Amino acid sequence: MTTTADLVAAITEMREDDAAAYARELIDGGTGPVPILDACREAMDIIGKRFEEGDAFIPELILAGEMLKSVTEVVKPHLKSGDAEEALGTIVLGTVEGDIHDIAKDIVAFMLEINGFEVADLGVDVAAAEFVKAVGETGAKIVGLSGFLTLAYDPMKDTVAALKAAGFDGKVMVGGGQVDESIREYTGADAYGKDAMAAVALAKKWSGVD
Amino acid sequence: MLPDNWNGMTPAERLEFRLAGWASAGGMEFASPEAKEKYEIRTKRFIDVLKLKEPDMVPVELVGGGVIARHAGFTDGDMMYDYEKATSASLKIHEDFDIDYQVAGNFWPGPMYDRLGYKLYKWPGHDLAGNQPYQAVEGEYMMADEYAELINDSEKFMLRKYFPRVFESLGAFSMLPSFWGATELPFVPFMMTPFGIPPVQEAFEAFLDAAKLSLEFMGAMGALGGQIAAVHGIPGTLGGFSKVPFDFIGDTLRGTKGIMLDMFRRPDDVVAASDALLPMAIEFAVGNANASGNPFIYIVMHKGADGFMSNDDFKRFYWPGFKKLMLGIIEQGAVPFNFVEGGYNSRLDIIAEDGDIPPGTTMWMFDKTDIAEAKKKFGPWAAIGGNIPASLFMAGTPEQMRDKVKETMEIAAPGGGYFMTPGAVIDHATDANIEAYLAAGKEFGKY
Numbered sequence: 191m192t193t194t195a196d197l198v199a200a201i202t203e204m205r206e207d208d209a210a211a212y213a214r215e216l217i218d219g220g221t222g223p224v225p226i227l228d229a230c231r232e233a234m235d236i237i238g239k240r241f242e243e244g245d246a247f248i249p250e251l252i253l254a255g256e257m258l259k260s261v262t263e264v265v266k267p268h269l270k271s272g273d274a275e276e277a278l279g280t281i282v283l284g285t286v287e288g289d290i291h292d293i294a295k296d297i298v299a300f301m302l303e304i305n306g307f308e309v310a311d312l313g314v315d316v317a318a319a320e321f322v323k324a325v326g327e328t329g330a331k332i333v334g335l336s337g338f339l340t341l342a343y344d345p346m347k348d349t350v351a352a353l354k355a356a357g358f359d360g361k362v363m364v365g366g367g368q369v370d371e372s373i374r375e376y377t378g379a380d381a382y383g384k385d386a387m388a389a390v391a392l393a394k395k396w397s398g399v400d
Numbered sequence: 401m402l403p404d405n406w407n408g409m410t411p412a413e414r415l416e417f418r419l420a421g422w423a424s425a426g427g428m429e430f431a432s433p434e435a436k437e438k439y440e441i442r443t444k445r446f447i448d449v450l451k452l453k454e455p456d457m458v459p460v461e462l463v464g465g466g467v468i469a470r471h472a473g474f475t476d477g478d479m480m481y482d483y484e485k486a487t488s489a490s491l492k493i494h495e496d497f498d499i500d501y502q503v504a505g506n507f508w509p510g511p512m513y514d515r516l517g518y519k520l521y522k523w524p525g526h527d528l529a530g531n532q533p534y535q536a537v538e539g540e541y542m543m544a545d546e547y548a549e550l551i552n553d554s555e556k557f558m559l560r561k562y563f564p565r566v567f568e569s570l571g572a573f574s575m576l577p578s579f580w581g582a583t584e585l586p587f588v589p590f591m592m593t594p595f596g597i598p599p600v601q602e603a604f605e606a607f608l609d610a611a612k613l614s615l616e617f618m619g620a621m622g623a624l625g626g627q628i629a630a631v632h633g634i635p636g637t638l639g640g641f642s643k644v645p646f647d648f649i650g651d652t653l654r655g656t657k658g659i660m661l662d663m664f665r666r667p668d669d670v671v672a673a674s675d676a677l678l679p680m681a682i683e684f685a686v687g688n689a690n691a692s693g694n695p696f697i698y699i700v701m702h703k704g705a706d707g708f709m710s711n712d713d714f715k716r717f718y719w720p721g722f723k724k725l726m727l728g729i730i731e732q733g734a735v736p737f738n739f740v741e742g743g744y745n746s747r748l749d750i751i752a753e754d755g756d757i758p759p760g761t762t763m764w765m766f767d768k769t770d771i772a773e774a775k776k777k778f779g780p781w782a783a784i785g786g787n788i789p790a791s792l793f794m795a796g797t798p799e800q801m802r803d804k805v806k807e808t809m810e811i812a813a814p815g816g817g818y819f820m821t822p823g824a825v826i827d828h829a830t831d832a833n834i835e836a837y838l839a840a841g842k843e844f845g846k847y
Contacts, residue, residue: 248660249709252657252661253660288531290522339533339827340791341827344828368789370789
């Protein structure tokens with residue numbers, strides 16, 4: 191009989207076909223959606239840790255994301271309201287105006303989500319006003335600004351200024367491509383994150399989780 | 401022009417031939433004896449670095465980008481749509497700063513891309529604001545089930561499948577026939593007729609218009625490079641481009657997500673496609689070097705960087721194609737100039753321990769890689785450059801810049817084989833920081 195442990199193993203061993211098949215077998219065998227999603231979370235934790243330790247890389251994260259999506263599709267029809275777990279908090283994330291690079295931002299979103307945060311991903315080429323609006327709508331206390339090119343420096347600076355001008359009293363982190371501590375200073379952001387793990391650590395620190 | 405006995409020459413002889421052509425500017429007339437002398441000193445300095453000798457001083461390169469337009473008060477859009485402005489901006493940066501090697505500045509033919517209806521990129525003056533540099537649009541331009549077509553006949557795939565997807569104006573190329581109709585008299589009309597259909601004719605009109613626009617642009621760009629060399633004695637170090645087969649497939653055929661899933665779902669296809677594209681990648685590089693008379697071929701590297709895959713996957717998917725590409729270019733006497741974007745810290749040992757790349761034949765421009773480690777592991781056999789942070793040019797102070805240059809020189813310059821350069825394209829910089837960069841390079845780069 192297929193167990194949730196089998197599902198965890200399939201996901202962490204990157205056996206994509208098995209992961210979807212096991213999820214169906216579990217549902218058909220009477221396992222509820224919540225234990226299946228818990229198993230997914232456990233598997234994502236393992237992969238996330240490997241990523242942090244340099245034993246898993248972007249391809250593994252992308253495939254894990256695909257597996258999570260297909261398992262979620264299987265269990266979704268069986269979910270009842272109230273099954274959803276409380277998120278640690280919402281983080282507004284986006285690539286700043288003028289820059290259309292999304293790979294690094296997507297990895298950050300993925301790592302934040304598997305660490306329990308709700309991510310409001312605004313996409314790429316996001317104007318300062320859109321960040322301000324999203325913060326107002328979600329009540330997020332953390333904003334992540336991504337940018338690959340040096341052109342991102344000024345829009346990052348403008349976005350930080352716009353958030354402050356709008357009365358945002360949370361924290362802003364910046365990262366990506368050619369961003370470093372000197373750019374953190376330049377933009378007036380609260381912190382610079384070297385990679386997705388740094389983004390998670392900052393988000394946890396600012397949320398008082400760790 | 402290559403000599404008649406090219407096929408009988410060794411790779412080392414071919415390299416010497418190409419370097420001599422570059423160092424003499426192909427026999428160009430200089431505007432003054434001073435310009436000629438400067439040109440010769442600067443090319444010799446660069447060649448010494450390639451050959452791992454200690455030059456008179458460290459060559460100081462400034463990787464261009466949007467900074468050229470901005471320094472002249474123009475936009476990125478001007479660089480693609482106004483050749484007069486593009487030319488004057490390019491001249492201005494070489495006149496205003498003490499630059500030793502030509503700086504290229506996002507000067508590309510906007511009208512040509514417009515005529516083709518190029519959809520793969522967004523660019524300023526077209527669908528981006530004028531002050532933003534061009535950027536690729538991530539996507540799947542080859543589907544996962546099309547590997548076999550690419551592998552069997554990559555040029556046919558380009559012509560009939562890829563062109564219609566990335567060039568709006570060339571959609572009708574999907575109707576092109578096989579050229580094997582040329583082989584028998586009765587076959588020829590069957591081959592030729594599709595070319596007469598109105599949508600195909602329209603596509604060819606766009607194609608020819610774009611070709612003329614490209615020629616016009618290359619004329620303007622070539623004249624500009626020649627002028628900078630002839631008047632100021634500043635050589636260009638960019639002889640052409642190529643890419644690692646894995647990047648050709650991953651960057652703009654399958655896209656990042658696509659190729660990474662393919663590594664799990666169809667690994668053999670990825671490997672076979674890399675092998676299949678290798679001759680093209682080499683021919684592309686060598687063809688550029690032949691046309692430009694400049695042997696330094698920029699291999700723009702993306703998806704083999706730290707974090708993008710495990711070392712095992714790097715050895716399986718990326719390194720074999722990369723290595724064979726370098727060897728193929730070296731075989732033809734040209735120089736792989738590897739523009740190593742991102743970090744390569746986890747790959748240094750794999751490459752250094754391989755041992756098949758002949759010493760003194762490659763140049764490596766590092767971005768986020770630890771330059772001390774690179775010096776230790778590559779220094780004995782390859783020329784390295786880097787990696788002054790792009791961020792410093794914009795957000796640093798001249799003092800910080802000077803300190804960083806000094807620190808980097810102390811690590812990487814001893815013994816030669818090092819050229820100074822930022823690690824990435826510079827789109828934004830203050831004049832004071834550019835000056836500080838160039839001055840510090842000359843101050844601390846003396847041997």
